[in-house]
Amino acid sequence: MTNYCLYCDTLIMNEMDWIKLIFPKRESPLCYKCKEKLEPITENLCDVCSRPLKDLDSKFVANHTCLDCVRWELDARWKGSLDKNVSIYVYNDFLKDLIARFKFRGDYELAKAFSPEISAQLKSLEHDLLVAIPLSDERLKERGFNQSEAFARETGFVTWDILIRTHSEKQSKKSREERLSQQRVFQIKQPSIVQGKNILLLDDIYTTGSTLRQAAKILKQAGAAQVRSLTIARG
Numbered sequence: 581m582t583n584y585c586l587y588c589d590t591l592i593m594n595e596m597d598w599i600k601l602i603f604p605k606r607e608s609p610l611c612y613k614c615k616e617k618l619e620p621i622t623e624n625l626c627d628v629c630s631r632p633l634k635d636l637d638s639k640f641v642a643n644h645t646c647l648d649c650v651r652w653e654l655d656a657r658w659k660g661s662l663d664k665n666v667s668i669y670v671y672n673d674f675l676k677d678l679i680a681r682f683k684f685r686g687d688y689e690l691a692k693a694f695s696p697e698i699s700a701q702l703k704s705l706e707h708d709l710l711v712a713i714p715l716s717d718e719r720l721k722e723r724g725f726n727q728s729e730a731f732a733r734e735t736g737f738v739t740w741d742i743l744i745r746t747h748s749e750k751q752s753k754k755s756r757e758e759r760l761s762q763q764r765v766f767q768i769k770q771p772s773i774v775q776g777k778n779i780l781l782l783d784d785i786y787t788t789g790s791t792l793r794q795a796a797k798i799l800k801q802a803g804a805a806q807v808r809s810l811t812i813a814r815g
């Protein structure tokens with residue numbers, strides 16, 4: 581079988597043979613050199629948002645939780661909305677470029693670059709409903725596809741199309757307070773479906789966590805038992 585790296589086009593046939601010997605189930609559509617540039621988030625991370633804690637001053641960390649997450653939980657409007665976020669990689673320069681090529685330049689094939697890791701996480705994070713964070717109609721038209729749905733599709737998992745984005749992503753240039761006080765970013769199509777359910781949200785990047793919390797909050801209000809999120813990158 582001939583394989584080319586999805587990112588740099590290097591022929592990875594030979595390499596695949598010896599990697600298969602060592603990691604039989606970890607075939608990657610990226611060559612070894614590209615794969616090496618991805619930094620998996622594995623240890624010493626925030627219990628809530630998966631932020632790597634190693635570079636944070638200890639005064640910004642309390643009980644394995646970063647102060648951003650402490651602050652979210654102290655805010656009555658957001659307390660208990662998002663139970664946990666799991667991120668796979670640090671949002672480093674290489675990953676930024678990879679995601680930009682995939683998302684903004686429409687290189688859909690690159691969704692495959694994350695499939696083995698996403699698939700492993702989706703299996704380990706038990707859930708009743710997998711929900712991709714939707715784009716606004718306007719953004720979907722610009723891009724042609726929803727990146728979060730693409731991730732799920734490439735792993736063979738089915739997503740539930742239950743959220744509608746009612747505000748454009750373009751408002752994200754606003755300040756944190758402005759964004760948070762915005763009425764509603766999402767609506768639920770069929771609220772009865774989420775009652776008592778364990779929901780897993782899927783998105784590309786966790787940056788401030790506000791988008792995911794907007795979605796989590798409305799799902800909790802509709803009766804969801806648990807809402808967690810899986811993201812490729814922790815910004």
Ligand SMILES: [Zn+2]
Pocket residue numbers: 585586587588589590610611612613614615
């Ligand atoms: Zn490569």
Ligand SMILES: [Zn+2]
Pocket residue numbers: 626627628629630631645646647648649
């Ligand atoms: Zn955190």
